[in-house]
Amino acid sequence: MNSSxxxxxxxxxxxxxxxxxxxxxxxxxxxxxxxxxxxxxLLTGLNQHVGNWPGKTVxxxxxxxxxxxQEFHLVDLPGTYSLTANSPEEMIAREYILRxxxxxxxxxxxxxxxxxxxxLVAELLWxxxxxxxxxxxxxxxxxxxxxxxxxxxxxxLGLPVIPIVASKALGVKNLLNVIQETLQGNRLVSPCVxxxxxxxxxxxxxxxxxxxxxxxxxxxxxxxxxxxxxGDSEITQIMQTTMTQxxxxxxxxxxxxxxxxxxxxxxxxxxxxxxxxxxAVVRPRLGQISLTERLDRxxxxxxxxxxxxxxxxxxxxxxxxxxGSPLQxxxxxxxxxxxxxxxxxxxxxxxxxxxxxxxxxxxxxxxxVLTFVPxxxxxxxxxxxxxxxxxxxxxxxxxxxxxxxxxxHGKSFLPLFLGFGCNVPAIMGTRVIESWPAxxxxxxIAPLVPCTARMAVVAFLAPAFFGSNATxxxxxxxxxxxxxxxxxxxxxxxxxxxxxxxxxxxxxxLYHLPNWRTIGLLVWxxxxxxxxKAGTIILVVSVIIxxxxxxxxxxLESSYLAQFGKMLAPIGKWIGLDWRLxxxxxxxxxAKENAIATLGxxxxxxxxxxxxQALNATYSTATGLSFLVVTILFIPCLATVxxxxxETGSWRWTFLNISLLLILSLVGGGVAYRLALALGW
Amino acid sequence: xxxxxxxLCLTDLRVGEKAIISNLRGGxxxxxxxxxxxxxxxxxxxMLQNVGTxxxxxxxxxxxxxxxxxxxxxxxxxxxx
Numbered sequence: 001m002n003s004s005x006x007x008x009x010x011x012x013x014x015x016x017x018x019x020x021x022x023x024x025x026x027x028x029x030x031x032x033x034x035x036x037x038x039x040x041x042l043l044t045g046l047n048q049h050v051g052n053w054p055g056k057t058v059x060x061x062x063x064x065x066x067x068x069x070q071e072f073h074l075v076d077l078p079g080t081y082s083l084t085a086n087s088p089e090e091m092i093a094r095e096y097i098l099r100x101x102x103x104x105x106x107x108x109x110x111x112x113x114x115x116x117x118x119x120l121v122a123e124l125l126w127x128x129x130x131x132x133x134x135x136x137x138x139x140x141x142x143x144x145x146x147x148x149x150x151x152x153x154x155x156x157l158g159l160p161v162i163p164i165v166a167s168k169a170l171g172v173k174n175l176l177n178v179i180q181e182t183l184q185g186n187r188l189v190s191p192c193v194x195x196x197x198x199x200x201x202x203x204x205x206x207x208x209x210x211x212x213x214x215x216x217x218x219x220x221x222x223x224x225x226x227x228x229x230x231g232d233s234e235i236t237q238i239m240q241t242t243m244t245q246x247x248x249x250x251x252x253x254x255x256x257x258x259x260x261x262x263x264x265x266x267x268x269x270x271x272x273x274x275x276x277x278x279x280a281v282v283r284p285r286l287g288q289i290s291l292t293e294r295l296d297r298x299x300x301x302x303x304x305x306x307x308x309x310x311x312x313x314x315x316x317x318x319x320x321x322x323x324g325s326p327l328q329x330x331x332x333x334x335x336x337x338x339x340x341x342x343x344x345x346x347x348x349x350x351x352x353x354x355x356x357x358x359x360x361x362x363x364x365x366x367x368x369v370l371t372f373v374p375x376x377x378x379x380x381x382x383x384x385x386x387x388x389x390x391x392x393x394x395x396x397x398x399x400x401x402x403x404x405x406x407x408x409h410g411k412s413f414l415p416l417f418l419g420f421g422c423n424v425p426a427i428m429g430t431r432v433i434e435s436w437p438a439x440x441x442x443x444x445i446a447p448l449v450p451c452t453a454r455m456a457v458v459a460f461l462a463p464a465f466f467g468s469n470a471t472x473x474x475x476x477x478x479x480x481x482x483x484x485x486x487x488x489x490x491x492x493x494x495x496x497x498x499x500x501x502x503x504x505x506x507x508x509x510l511y512h513l514p515n516w517r518t519i520g521l522l523v524w525x526x527x528x529x530x531x532x533k534a535g536t537i538i539l540v541v542s543v544i545i546x547x548x549x550x551x552x553x554x555x556l557e558s559s560y561l562a563q564f565g566k567m568l569a570p571i572g573k574w575i576g577l578d579w580r581l582x583x584x585x586x587x588x589x590x591a592k593e594n595a596i597a598t599l600g601x602x603x604x605x606x607x608x609x610x611x612x613q614a615l616n617a618t619y620s621t622a623t624g625l626s627f628l629v630v631t632i633l634f635i636p637c638l639a640t641v642x643x644x645x646x647e648t649g650s651w652r653w654t655f656l657n658i659s660l661l662l663i664l665s666l667v668g669g670g671v672a673y674r675l676a677l678a679l680g681w
Numbered sequence: 682x683x684x685x686x687x688x689l690c691l692t693d694l695r696v697g698e699k700a701i702i703s704n705l706r707g708g709x710x711x712x713x714x715x716x717x718x719x720x721x722x723x724x725x726x727x728m729l730q731n732v733g734t735x736x737x738x739x740x741x742x743x744x745x746x747x748x749x750x751x752x753x754x755x756x757x758x759x760x761x762x
Contacts, residue, residue, distance in 0.1 A: 082717035086710060115742045116719045231709045263705060266716035267723060270742075292745070293729070302732050397747050400736050409749075410736075503711045504736055504749030507718065 023064075024183050025073045025100070029093060029124060030108030031117050032079035033390075033509035035136045037061075039108060039166040040076045041521050043176075050525050053078075053092050057439075057649050059431060067176040075102065083123040084227070085234035087434055097127050098218045103183055106175070108134045111141035111148050111163065112510070114277050115270070121157070122194045122269040126223045130189050132182055133161045134175055139168065140510065144290065146281060153280035158191045167515050194272035196226070196265060203258045204229055210251045216242050229261040292390075292510045299391065300508070305398035312386070312395070313417060319378050320421055325452065327374035336367035356550055357543065365542025368591045369534050369639055372422050373527060375452060379421040380526050383414065383429060384519035390511045392432065400504065406489030407497065409433070409504050412442040416485075419449030423640040427647050428526060437497050443647055444492055444657050447636035448485035450478050453592035454632055460596050461631075464612035465624030473625075477632050484633060484664060530639070537642045542590045549587070556601050561586060575630065575666060576623040576673035585630060590638050595631060622676035630669035635661045691748075691756040692737065694728040700758035701725055702741075707755035718746055720756060 030036035040048070044063030053060040061076040077096060078089035085091050097105060107124055109117035124131050135150055154161035160178045164171035181187040196204050208225040215224040216238065227235040228251065240248050255261075298304045340359045347355045386392045396410030403410050411433045419426035426446045433439040450458075458477055462470035548561040556562060565572075565583035572582045584598040596611070603614045615624070635658045636644065645654045694700055702724050705712045719742035720726070729745065730738040737748045 082713070084713050084717065086714050086717070113743045116744050119717060119719075230713070233709070262709060262713060263716065263722060266713075267721045270719075270721055270724070296729070296738070296745075300730060300738060302735055393747070397736060397738070400747075400749075401734070503714065503752045504747070505711075505714050505718065505752055506747045508738065508745040508747055510745075 023071050023073055024103040025075060026179060027075045027077050027097060027102040027105045027129075028108060029077045029097075029105050029120060030079060031081050031110075031120055033507060034079075034108050034110045034113075034117055035166040036079055036108040037076065038515050038518055039106075039134065039136065039164070039172075040074065041517050042166055042169055042172060044074055046521075046524075048521075050529075052649070053088075055649075056088050056092060057431075057436075057647055058088050058092055067173075068180060070180065072179075075100075080120065082120060083127075084230060085232050088436065089434070091234065094127070097124075097129055098220075101218075102129060104130050104132060104179060106132050106134050106179065108136050108166075110137045111135050112137045112144055112146065114148070114153075114281065115273055118273045118276060119269060121159075122272060125191045125193045126220075126226060128220055130182055131159050131191065132175070132179055133157065133159050134166075135161050135163045136166050138163045138171075139165045140512070145283065147283040149280050149282055153276060156192065156276045156279045159189060160187055167512075194269050196229075197268040197271070200229065200258060200261050200264045200268075203254055203261065206254050207251055210247065210254070211239065211243070214243050214247065215239070226265065228255060229258060230265050231255075231259075231262050290510070295511055296394065296508070299394040300397050302398065305394065309395050309398055312391075316379070316382050316417075317420070319382070320375060320452065324375040324378045324421070328371045328452075331371040331374065332368065336363060336371060339363045339367060352554060353550065356554075357546060361543045361546030361550075362539065364597075365546065365590050366534050366539050368593065369538050369542075370531065372424075372453070373530070375421045376425055376527060376530060377523055379418050379425050380523045381519060383418060383425070384522040385514055386414070387432065388514045388519055390509045393506055393508045396506065397508065406441070406445070406486060407493035408438055408441060408489065409435075409506075411506070412438060415442055416446055416449055419446050419451060422451050422453070423447050423449065423636060424530060424643045425526065427640065427643045428529075430647065440648060440653065441489065441492055441497070443644055444653070444660075445485050445489045447640055447644075447657065447661060448481050448488060448633070450481045450632055451592070453637070456593050457588075457595045457631055458628060460612070461615070461624065461628055464615045465619070465621055465628070473628070477628055480629065480668070481632050484668070488660065488664070533639060533642050533646075538590070538638055541638050545587065545590050556583075556598075571666065575669035576620070576626040576677075577630070577669070578619075578623075581619075581623070581627050585627075585634060588631065588634060588637065592631075592637050621681040622673050625676045625681070626669040626673035629672040630665045633661065633665035633668045635665070689758050689760050691726065691728075691739070691753040691758055692731070692750055694726070694731065694739075694758065694760065696728050696731055698760065699725055699727045700760040702756060703759050704757040705755060706757065707752075711752060711755065715752070715756070719744055720746075726756075726758065 028036055028040055040061060040063065043065045047065065048061055048063030051060050052058065058078050063074050065072055065074060075096070077093040080087070080090045080093050083090055083094045105124060107121045109121060121131065121133060135148070135153070141148055150161045150163045160182060162171060162175040162178050164175055166172070178187060182189060204225050207228055208222055211221065211224060215221050224235055224239065228239060239251070243251070299308055340363050343358050343363060344355060347358060386395070392414060395414055398410070399413035400410035403412050412430070415426050415429035415432065418429045423446055426449060427443050430439045430442045430446070433442060458474050462473045466473045549556050549559045551560055553559070562579065562583055565579040565586060568582045569579050572578060577585070580599065580602045583602065584595045587594040587598040599615065600611050603611055641654060641658065644657055645651060648654060688703060689700065702720060702722050704722060705715055705720060724741055727740045728737065729740055734750065736750065737753050739746055739748060
């Protein structure tokens with residue numbers, strides 16, 4: 001029998017009329033890289049909400065869709081390889097199923113890699129929830145010469161198994177029909193639950209007997225027994241604290257005798273999977289060398305791989321400078337400039353403070369942050385594309401050695417690279433890093449990647465102070481910043497994490513054609529989140545900074561900000577900066593490129609060329625160097641700070657980051673100043 | 682046991698060589714992550730890349746996995762000629 005997709009499409013049931021009143025909740029579970037997100041996006045489209053799981057910095061996506069007139073809620077569980085407490089994602093997935101009790105779980109498995117992807121199903125079957133299997137990537141399996149009988153697999157598993165191709169939206173209607181039928185109880189679900197291997201069955205029964213009536217809600221007793229045997233750290237801790245010492249000791253004795261049970265349980269699951277797969281796979285994989293293997297000979301090669309990565313990164317820069325930067329400049333003059341002009345015209349006759357607040361405070365502050373959206377889109381689109389086609393893991397692989405220096409893995413490299421565009425996407429991009437310490441460390445060092453806004457300040461000021469040597473100085477500043485990044489990485493890793501490194505175990509998925517819907521949604525969601533931030537926290541702080549620069553007399557020179565700058569003069573003196581440069585530095589907080597505008601105001605609203613001359617005439621080269629060093633290493637901009645707060649979920653880490661960079665920049669400026677003086681600059 | 686097999690560590694395999702996993706050593710956490718990706722005693726691994734001190738790439742149960750050398754030394758294998 002041939003259960004190809006065509007036949008499945010023919011089998012699709014006619015529209016059903018029955019509508020139940022309650023909105024069922026469906027959870028999507030699956031291992032990473034099997035097209036779970038593609039299916040989620042396909043079902044919900046823009047009808048989805050992205051947030052975080054409560055108390056965790058793991059992305060939570062929920063949405064809804066309609067099928068046959070019935071509404072369904074869909075929850076995208078984090079992609080996990082298993083349901084053992086190895087990572088926050090795994091804990092979230094199982095806690096959600098056990099506590100929130102969804103009406104049904106759709107387990108996404110890959111037809112091209114049944115053996116591994118059924119592992120999660122083997123774990124899901126121990127939980128008290130109906131499971132429907134979505135057998136995805138039927139097209140990839142076919143390409144690889146694999147032939148799979150979905151109905152044989154269905155009979156073996158005792159679960160509905162629906163072949164689909166999520167990337168091409170094939171078989172999805174049938175999947176939804178089956179989900180509906182299963183929820184209505186019109187579909188028999190009698191799963192063949194994987195048994196533990198005979199040599200440990202007795203131990204499992206012993207453990208279950210000893211914990212009878214002692215496992216807390218909502219954990220099923222035999223699942224707790226199994227997890228104890230597996231050595232699951234969280235369940236072990238829960239049982240140890242809820243049971244009396246005496247009872248626990250009895251359980252603990254069994255566990256100690258069977259400390260190899262974890263491997264036995266896992267092997268048992270694979271034996272069970274083996275039986276399922278042997279029945280369902282009619283024709284095994286052809287012995288051909290796959291496209292992925294051929295591409296990896298280049299992309300993962302220790303030398304060519306680095307060269308390809310350098311090429312990819314070069315392309316990103318090229319796109320940023322030929323497309324992103326001009327667009328940003330255009331938005332700045334046309335949109336921000338235009339909005340300012342219109343606002344000025346509308347506000348004619350109103351008090352000066354109101355005009356200043358709207359034009360300089362709100363439009364100038366929020367507007368200039370928003371002009372970075374094109375650069376954002378470019379970086380996110382490329383990042384999304386590289387992730388989606390499977391290249392990201394290859395880049396991570398070839399950069400692993402370099403990132404080791406800082407106790408990080410290759411996976412931290414690409415988010416950091418995004419920082420050259422803007423630090424905000426860099427910090428959001430760290431979500432690809434699974435281990436929390438590694439992710440936190442990457443977030444903390446990311447602001448040391450010089451972004452386009454800081455480079456714009458350098459590009460303007462370096463020629464003013466260094467004339468023909470400006471390019472050399474600019475490069476030196478970039479290298480200095482990256483050197484500081486490495487040093488801070490090594491230092492923080494040593495101080496905070498005692499030099500520990502989490503294990504480097506990374507799946508390298510098959511390459512595949514990009515799914516534009518997935519990439520488009522990623523870019524859209526990230527841009528929306530950034531724009532929201534610009535409209536809230538960035539708006540408020542921009543207005544506050546503007547007020548400080550305006551009050552009490554209505555001009556910058558005598559404002560609170562200037563007074564504060566003068567108060568900072570003693571610190572400034574040590575690093576060679578006068579109060580005007582200190583004020584310019586303070587105004588880089590809402591947006592880095594403000595430094596130039598502030599200096600323009602403080603030096604009598606001179607034109608840019610005039611300003612460069614004035615700066616050159618006023619300050620020594622040593623002062624200029626110090627200011628450039630401080631600017632490039634200074635505390636992250638407001639948008640970045642807000643993102644760090646959002647992604648770490650903690651003000652403590654955010655303030656630690658700000659303080660570290662503040663100290664680093666001031667010390668850096670001081671050293672640069674003394675050094676330049678010693679050289680007679 | 683297969684005759685002519687010898688106990689090795691995963692890092693000892695040359696590119697293209699196949700072997701059967703015999704044991705996972707080391708901490709529960711790492712071992713548990715390895716098993717969920719398919720590394721269990723009895724599973725066949727094939728070495729795809731093994732250069733210098735860089736991470737390895739192996740294929741296990743049809744999945745390509747990059748592994749740090751530290752993790753790979755915790756995996757014992759029996760090589761098959």
